[in-house]
Amino acid sequence: MSTAAHSHPNFMSCLPIKSIFGSWRERESQQTNLMNVASRSSSLRSAFSYCVQQVRNYDYHNYLCLLELPPKMRKPAFALRAFNVETAKAMDIASDPKIGLMRLLWWQETIDKIYADKPVQQPVAEALSSVISEHKISKLWLKRSVEARIKDAQREASDIPETINELEQYAEDTQSTILYMSLQSGGIRSTEADHAASHIGKASGLLLLIRSLPYHAARHRHFAYIPSSIAAKHGLLINHRGRTEISMDSHGALCDAVLRWLPVANAHLQKARELAKTVPIEAVPVLLPAVPAQVLLDSLSRVKFDVLDPRLARGVLGVPPLWFQLKLKWYSWRGKY
Secondary structure: OOHHHHHHHHHHOOEEEEEEEHHHHHHHHHHHHHHHHHHHHHHHHHHHHHHHHHHHOOOHHHHHHHHHOOHHHHHHHHHHHHHHHHHHHHHHHOOOHHHHHHHHHHHHHHHHHHHHEEEEEEEEHHHHHHHHHHHOHHHHHHHHHHHHHHHHHOOOOOOOOOOOOHHHHHHHHHHHHHHHHHHHHHHHHHHHHHOOOOOOOOHHHHHHHHHHHHHHHOOOOOOOOOOOOEEEEOEEOOOOOOOEEOOOOOHHHHHHHHHHHHHHHHHHHHHHHOOHHHHHHHHHHHHHOOHHHHHHHHHHHHHOOOOOOOOHHHHEEEEHHHHHHHHHHHHHHHHOO
């Protein structure tokens, strides 16, 4: 071996032991961090995929609306809609109303945890946490939405709303808030857009409550979503074992009662469209739920306001799916809602 080789000791022997193990630890730490990032990224992708599937399964007309959003706005919008699905169906899927209420209370606590940066192992909550962190979504709207659901879940069957204004407020708290947050996640700050979102949410909420009347009646909710002021005028209020309920026996009276709702929902849609010229163009895709609201309004008119007509359960809000999608595409292409 040459003298040069003898004159230079092994490179590793020149390094202090602490330095050697320190570099290994750094590399191991970096690898661990990369693995954690990859794992979180994979988990987040799964969470958003779950959100999309939930909206598709339980809120199909809004699923189609969200597909018309710009790509960068879809993820937060799907997370928010999935949250709405979770809270909306909490009472419906529970075998016991107490279990459904517990689920809503869990969501109320979960919102607090998310804003306190505490991890929650649930797909929709995970996606929501990411959206809130990235887009600074207002906690007020999320809390208002779930609290409205909790208040509704705590109602007795005989606790009937007195006026349609109470149902409008419920629609505002559960439907309009989703649109407010979707606008917020898209960085859209516009009073006009918020006003339009308020009217569209109210119209959508009122019409969906009408459409759900047969379902709630089948679950012995006694048509509790018909205001007592309207029910009384059409002879639908009865006294059953000392408790005031709404009867479903008079088919014609039920249709007449529903007819009283529709002008209110239609007025909200018209007010939203009157604002269209002042709404920023980037807000228009968020406001597309006005289209399915109009479709449902037209479907109810077509069956002469008979919520028990089986045609309302066909297709998308009572119309063929392809026709609905073409209508939605047409509005989206024209930049209208």
